[in-house]
């Protein structure tokens with residue numbers, strides 16, 4: 164029987180696609196210390212990094228390490244309206260673990276928005292929803308901020324706005340940002356952490372002189388975990404899962420994935436899944452692991468690539484095969500079968516806009532290393 168079936172899910176040595184805590188979290192002492200210091204000092208922070216690098220897991224680890232502080236974690240992913248924003252904030256406040264009577268009293272601070280408190284049948288956690296008509300006006304922000312003020316006056320707390328760039332996408336995004344900034348600057352003792360992806364409006368919100376948040380917080384960048392810290396951690400995780408991995412193998416995993424934390428974990432999870440107990444791992448174990456990943460991901464990959472025009476697809480395949488450094492070389496242009504550099508430029512722009520590739524140091528790179536490998540494997 165494959166080990167993955169009898170191995171309890173919580174015992175799996177590698178996790179991806181979720182926040183990692185406890186033994187599946189590789190310590191990041193420098194970042195954890197810097198963020199914890201900001202929390203204690205009430206210094207606001209912008210946490211930026213590529214997706215899947217570990218921003219959310221980092222804030223959770225800091226929360227776990229600061230026993231005297233509570234974290235109010237507001238996930239702003241996919242908010243569409245000001246009411247959504249208010250709901251997420253109020254729900255995060257209600258989930259701080261306070262008595263129901265305290266929560267109900269606190270909600271009276273936003274009585275104008277007619278909040279209702281209920282319980283999520285899925286996880287038993289409290290959920291707040293406000294009257295959507297009352298909350299469409301950006302000024303309702305002051306009511307939810309009053310709620311944060313109430314909670315932060317009661318005990319030591321820090322507030323995390325995760326995927327903060329989503330605010331900018333709201334119709335009233337700029338107004339909401341201005342209101343938020345106006346309120347936050349009076350909450351001097353409370354640390355606000357604004358977390359988001361580098362490839363988004365995040366950078367603009369904090370660096371554009373016209374933005375209300377211009378230079379309002381200290382930036383902490385979350386890049387990859389240094390190899391010399393991540394490799395021993397992964398070797399140990401393999402050992403826990405009855406596999407023997409050496410540094411050369413881990414380096415091959417790093418090179419393949421481009422070191423994005425979540426991708427490294429995904430590949431290690433697949434290697435673990437597709438090898439036998441007691442195996443000594445080698446680079447030959449990467450191919451079967453990739454096949455497992457292709458099987459899981461082929462649906463989304465097909466969907467992403469069938470939407471493309473012929474030229475866009477050809478350019479994407481050429482990027483997979485030849486890399487993205489010399490996209491106007493004759494070799495690249497003929498591989499991509501594009502008639503002119505203008506056509507190549509247009510196709511590249513669309514691939515960037517679609518979030519399939521991004522530009523780093525004048526090089527086009529895949530967001531997802533497994534998509535690249537999948538294209539090559541398909542023999543396009």
Ligand SMILES: Nc1ncnc2c1ncn2[C@@H]1O[C@H](COP(=O)(O)OP(=O)(O)O)[C@@H](O)[C@H]1O
Nearest residue numbers: 178179180181189215216217218219220425428
């Ligand atoms: N410190 C860490 N140690 C081990 N794996 C990590 C760590 N941080 C992130 N990961 C891996 O990356 C994935 C994405 O982490 P997450 O915190 O959600 O990133 P982000 O918020 O930057 O998108 C996790 O599911 C996990 O596989």
Ligand SMILES: [Mg+2]
Nearest residue numbers: 218219220325
């Ligand atoms: Mg995150």
